[in-house]
Amino acid sequence: ELKQSPYKVLQDWQRYYGGNLLIVLPDAFGTASFLRDAPDWVADWTGFRPDSAPPIEGGEKILSWWREKGKDPRQKLLIFSDGLEVETIEETYRHFRGKVRMSFGWGTNLTNDFEGCAPTNTNRLDAISLVCKVTEANGRPAVKLSDNPAKATGDEKEIERYLRIFGEKDRVEQLVKV
Structure with a gap:
């Protein structure tokens, strides 16, 4: 059931x-396990938001999955959104141009890009995270595994249990700025 x-x-x-x-957000318990077990009807959805995987690597896995399901990725949409910088957006756009429709959700580094702007060294302009995470539902602890282990949330024992169920394939730790 889980x-x-x-x-x-x-x-x-x-x-x-x-x-x-x-739009599918596939990384709650890991994109690899999501794609491995996804019913065929999921491929009919408009697109995916590969939130916590490196954009090119994560996007390519989704394109391959669509092709395996007989779908043309050029008719689909990928929304890239995790920790993007101008350079990452440009590189990702160049890589996927003509392969898939794209959109970019540029948050923290667009609206809070004050790093290094102060005349003195201060952390008062550091970016903050405004992302809300579910911690429990109906009195039970909630877990998010993420494609980035540094972004996993939940009780440690529950995280271990979920990893036994969903697996750890393709989870790669990356620096989380906020």
């Missing part, structure tokens, strides 16, 4: 919102 929960959430979303904003 292993099917990501797809149950997507079914509920589709039912509640009438097929609008069909």
Whole structure:
């Protein structure tokens, strides 16, 4: 039942919102396990937001998965959004141009890019995270594994249990700025 929960959430979303904003966020328990176990109907959704994987690597895995499912990636959408800088956006755009439709969710480094602007060394202008994370649901602890182990949240024992269920394939630790 737990292993099917990501797809149950997507079914509920589709039912509640009438097929609008069909963008998959696949990394809650790891993109590799999500793609490995995803039902065929998930490939009919508009696109994916590969949030915690390196953008080119994560995007390529999703394009390969779409092709395996008989879908043309040029008709799909990837929304890149994790810790983007101007250089990352440009490199990602050049790599995927003509292969897939793209959008970029540029947050912290667009709206809070004051690093090094003060005349003196201060941390008062450091970026902050405004991301809200679920910690529990119905009195039970919530877990997010993420493709980046540094972004995993939840009780340590629960994280270990989820890793036994979903696996650790393709999880790569990266620096989390905020």
